[in-house]
Amino acid sequence: xxxxxxxxxxxxxxxxxxxxxxxxxxxxxxxxxxxxxxxxxxxxxxxxxxxxxxxxxxxxxxxxxxxxxxxxxxxxxxxxxx
Numbered sequence: 001x002x003x004x005x006x007x008x009x010x011x012x013x014x015x016x017x018x019x020x021x022x023x024x025x026x027x028x029x030x031x032x033x034x035x036x037x038x039x040x041x042x043x044x045x046x047x048x049x050x051x052x053x054x055x056x057x058x059x060x061x062x063x064x065x066x067x068x069x070x071x072x073x074x075x076x077x078x079x080x081x082x
Contacts, residue, residue: 003059007049007071010042016071017045020059024050049080 004024008017008031017039021027028047034040053059066074075081 003053003056005051005053005059005062005066006047007066007075008039008045009048010039010045012044013042015042016075017042018063018066018071020056020063022056049075049078 001022003020003022005018005020006024006027008019008028009015010017017031019027024047028045030036031039031045032043034043039045051059051062053062069077072081
């Protein structure tokens with residue numbers, strides 16, 4: 001079963017959110033329906049980047065490295081945003 005690392009963006013808060021999941025569509029739905037306490041103030045969240053991995057451990061490792069680098073800086077380094 002694949003796992004995903006994802007980056008969301010809230011234009012309302014001008015903030016990024018990084019997470020990992022095995023069901024990206026359900027996770028985005030839960031973020032945008034207010035089911036996640038941490039992200040409900042930023043609705044609507046837009047999915048701007050995903051990375052697929054083979055294991056949960058690998059997804060968590062990438063998630064942590066993105067958070068350490070900073071989501072915006074990570075996306076700039078990848079050429080996803082300017």
